[in-house]
Amino acid sequence: MHVKNKGPGDSRADEGVEQVPAGAGSEVLEEDDLLGDLMNRAQDGCEESYRELLIRLSSILGRYVGRRVYDKSQVDDVVQDILIAVHSARATYQSGRPFGPWVYAIARYKTIDFVRKQSRIGRRESVVESSQEVGVASCHTSSALTDTRDVLEQVTRLPENQRLALEETKLKGKTIKQVAEETGMSEAAVKVYVHRAIGSLRKMLEGK
Amino acid sequence: MKTTELVDKLAANLKPVTPLPSLPRRLMVWGSVLVIIFTGLLCLVGARSNLREVVFTLGFVGETLLLVFAAVLSAAVAFTMSVPGRERSYTRYIPVAVLGVLICALLVFSDRGVISQNALDILKAGHMCCLEMLILSIVPCLVIVWMLRLAAPIRRAWTLAVGFMSSALFAAVFMQFTCSSTGVGHLLLTHMTPVALTGIAGALLGRRILRWELNSREPIFDEKETASEPREREL
Numbered sequence: 001m002h003v004k005n006k007g008p009g010d011s012r013a014d015e016g017v018e019q020v021p022a023g024a025g026s027e028v029l030e031e032d033d034l035l036g037d038l039m040n041r042a043q044d045g046c047e048e049s050y051r052e053l054l055i056r057l058s059s060i061l062g063r064y065v066g067r068r069v070y071d072k073s074q075v076d077d078v079v080q081d082i083l084i085a086v087h088s089a090r091a092t093y094q095s096g097r098p099f100g101p102w103v104y105a106i107a108r109y110k111t112i113d114f115v116r117k118q119s120r121i122g123r124r125e126s127v128v129e130s131s132q133e134v135g136v137a138s139c140h141t142s143s144a145l146t147d148t149r150d151v152l153e154q155v156t157r158l159p160e161n162q163r164l165a166l167e168e169t170k171l172k173g174k175t176i177k178q179v180a181e182e183t184g185m186s187e188a189a190v191k192v193y194v195h196r197a198i199g200s201l202r203k204m205l206e207g208k
Numbered sequence: 209m210k211t212t213e214l215v216d217k218l219a220a221n222l223k224p225v226t227p228l229p230s231l232p233r234r235l236m237v238w239g240s241v242l243v244i245i246f247t248g249l250l251c252l253v254g255a256r257s258n259l260r261e262v263v264f265t266l267g268f269v270g271e272t273l274l275l276v277f278a279a280v281l282s283a284a285v286a287f288t289m290s291v292p293g294r295e296r297s298y299t300r301y302i303p304v305a306v307l308g309v310l311i312c313a314l315l316v317f318s319d320r321g322v323i324s325q326n327a328l329d330i331l332k333a334g335h336m337c338c339l340e341m342l343i344l345s346i347v348p349c350l351v352i353v354w355m356l357r358l359a360a361p362i363r364r365a366w367t368l369a370v371g372f373m374s375s376a377l378f379a380a381v382f383m384q385f386t387c388s389s390t391g392v393g394h395l396l397l398t399h400m401t402p403v404a405l406t407g408i409a410g411a412l413l414g415r416r417i418l419r420w421e422l423n424s425r426e427p428i429f430d431e432k433e434t435a436s437e438p439r440e441r442e443l
Contacts, residue, residue: 045224054215080214087218088421089360091225092291101293109292109362186209 036099077188154204165193256388282374289367290359300366334398341402348375360420368414376406
């Protein structure tokens with residue numbers, strides 16, 4: 001689980017949305033009028049205002065997410081998700097209303113969404129990794145060797161992106177960051193490909 | 209992709225948008241659509257045979273006003289919940305509380321003579337009412353889904369549950385003018401059950417139907433690859 005202690009009301013998306021999350025709203029509230037004004041102009045199609053708004057939001061949201069997500073390498077991904085959500089929902093901001101509650105409601109929703117997904121992925125990955133470790137530890141036996149061969153054979157049948165991500169990270173031992181840089185994919189995408197590759201492998205081996 | 213690159217992409221893809229209309233305006237649109245639909249239907253189907261006798265009775269007026277109030281309030285809550293940051297933690301419980309009050313009021317206002325009837329008998333006799341209400345709710349449900357999808361609901365399941373309840377409550381108002389039965393058992397079992405059923409359906413479907421993050425057809429969403437939604441075609 002990559003979540004810090006988030007305070008009351010943060011543990012579930014279905015619990016009450018506070019108007020401004022505790023300890024996180026001071027930055028936005030200080031600039032509330034300015035950000036609201038920038039959003040109004042962005043709704044009219046002003047690109048410069050929108051760029052300025054998003055840049056200001058990036059740093060505010062970076063601090064907000066940084067306090068809630070332990071894995072610092074993931075903070076940028078969450079911030080990007082929030083910015084896309086802000087972009088999708090920009091028509092729902094109503095002129096004259098405070099900007100802080102609007103943007104923090106979206107940020108909180110996307111952060112919780114991310115944390116839930118990560119915890120689901122984490123649970124699944126840990127199961128597979130432990131079984132792989134067991135497989136490596138007992139590879140002296142002939143059946144374990146056969147299993148390993150089976151797994152490697154199935155790896156070659158995976159879709160290109162999944163195979164690449166899995167081989168580079170799990171077999172060659174490279175970090176997610178290294179693989180992302182080498183392949184040109186985002187770190188998040190590499191993680192998802194690895195996760196999906198493990199899922200596909202499991203299905204293949206179960207079906208065998 | 210770095211955040212600065214994303215910012216550039218989002219800004220480059222910016223198009224002017226029409227801000228979402230205010231809550232009263234959305235409510236007015238929603239109400240007008242329903243009034244038009246149900247008035248048209250009433251002209252087609254015809255009113256209940258004993259409407260003249262009951263239309264000025266306290267029971268009928270009370271029930272109808274309460275149903276209209278509950279329907280409008282539910283719609284208002286659904287529309288409020290569909291805008292980020294507008295909802296208070298207690299907002300979503302209001303329609304449920306009002307429905308409880310409505311059921312209590314039905315017990316007070318309605319004809320008590322039928323309450324002693326067996327629930328199964330009432331359901332058997334009034335199952336057509338139940339079915340009619342469910343059918344009548346379909347179009348209002350579609351309209352409210354369309355209206356909610358224009359916004360960005362955070363609590364999708366609750367929002368659609370309340371929205372669907374509102375649609376079914378409007379159907380219940382319509383039934384007030386077409387269904388001749390006045391027994392409280394009939395009203396509770398065959399007019400309120402579809403309201404509960406549609407609410408449950410909304411809660412179950414909300415997460416899927418109201419996914420506003422993927423609504424946009426702007427180019428940025430074809431190109432951006434995020435941790436949560438990697439492009440399926442590449443996998």
